[in-house]
Amino acid sequence: MKKPLISVTMGDPTGIGPEIIASALSDPDVRRMCCPFVVGDSEAMARAVRITGVNLNIRTVSSIKEVSDHENQVCLLPMTKLSQRDLEFGKPTDAVGEAVYRYIVEATRLCMAGAADAMVTAPINKEVMNRAGHNYPGHTELLAKLTSCDNYVMMLAGTRLRVSLVTIHEPLRAVPSLLSTERVLKTIRTTWKDVSTYFCTNPRLAILALNPHCSEGGMFGDEEESIIKPAVDAACAEGINAVGPLSADTLFHFAVGGEYDAVICMYHDQGLIPLKLLHFDDGVNVTLGLPIIRTSVDHGTAYGLAGTGKASPASMIAATKMATEMAIRKLRLEIEK
Template identity: 65%
Template sequence: MDKPVIAVTMGDPSGIGPEIIAAALADPAVASLARPLVLGDRQAMERGIEAAGVSLVIESLDGTLPPAAPAPGVLYLRELSHLAAADMVYGRPTPAGGDACFRYICEAARLCLEGEAAAMATAPINKESMNSAGHHYPGHTELLAELTGTEEFVMMLAGDRLRVTLVTIHEALAKVPGLVTYEKVLSTIRITHQSLSRWFAPNPKLAVLALNPHCGEGGMFGGEESRIIAPAIEAARQEGIDAEGPLSADTLFHFAASGGYDAVVCMYHDQGLIPLKLLHFDDGVNVTLGLPIIRTSVDHGTAYNLAGTGKASAASMKAAFVMAAGMAGQGAPGRGGEEASNR
């Protein structure tokens, strides 16, 4: 069976996306796992190859896919933009660059939905530049949810030692308590369980965190644990999901990082991402669960201060591609062919 096609979006041309993609795909151990197809800008990728200090030759593919046996040292590129030099100055995001990022993402989603690609792996974008181009989304996750018609989705950050999923994502901290509802907690637990069961760990064991310090200390520090989180956990357990909690975040991560749980369901962004990035700052992967397609991503930003220097780590980009290839190899949603239809 042919190796799966992985659509790789170039990300912000003013950031480190092009060079970390070049560094990742120049590694034969990474590129050989699948058939990478970069969606981006030729000049930006040529500059990224130079910055990364690797030997890759670009072959443009307009409407076609990488061959079943990709040639070593070749980067297959679908050119979706032809940006001016002024729109690719390192560290200076522009509306043109933001619009190009938007088009890369849309094309990757289309390829996955139509079965031409088995998964997509995304390099970082600048949300401000994308919004300045008229595309008003907080980030990749919300855009992909709209493109795929997905109402319930979950952000997961993952590494070898820890996986975390989020009940709320990019929200002001003051708004979080009102957004932590019974329905949202239960939905996050369900999607985490279903996705991990399919791709990562059969019958996963989940830890569900409290919102307040010390699980609310019997109501002294808040009542969300008894009113919302505990009932949602009990409902999940009645469905056969192995979920424990509410558990206090100040102690739980020690046990999760030691292998006691397959994932931790967190109530808000920093509750999960601080410990995840402490352990997996370089090699963490962002995975969007609940979509009808596979999407992985780096778990860092555009790193404008490093763009063009060749000093940016490609570890997260490599890990995102490896994870996408591994998930796609299991007959992922959106993948065409007999394997997908039999699942």
């Protein structure tokens, strides 16, 4: 089987993105699995190679058709030519915000066209992208727009735990009013479909409660009975292997022990606290529901580390490997059909 072609977006070039890409794409295991190429800025990538000291040559290409897979070499598709002022560490300009947007758009286009098998994204500064006129809360919402996708779900994953979020970046006080049976059911459906496609057959899903102890029969709220349980019942009626609502304070013990393949969480920190406790360095952000494969690091731009060569590439390595494994599994399932 031919190695999957993986598009890696540079993210914010004034953060640690270029450095963790340089380190990850020089990893022997990554290179054995896939043929990666970078969508970004030539000078930023060359600087990252110098800073990290990795044995990696950068070959600039004008088209994805020119991408080749050679040891100690990575191809780069340049979308920008940023100035030295724009590339100052930790001080992203509006030009950087525009650049970040362009890298994502091009990688998405290549995946949608079938030219690339998956995309992996380095961290961005959402405020800077918005300042450049692209008003999206983050990668997930932008990718949904670019791919005309309504039923998208953010999943965070590691080797021991996967969590999907019903609500994402919302104030905690707003979460109860944002929950609905349809929204919970949509998250269950999308998670089950894509975990089945990319990770394992007939996945076992645990659906969390919103309130402590599943509301103790209505003492602490009624969202479990009025919203979450009807969604779980509907999912089960569709043949989805789902259980819930389950109390969040005990469920993760059993999920990490292998009883569930993914956990559906009602809000951001309900899922990300246990995930990052287990996978702080190697957690991966996966956007489910898209017509393309997209993974990302599970951390930010880390401006304080930019330029030091000390940023850990563990999450970028994990994200690239996971995107590759997802692409391979999808291809095998298509062949079996």
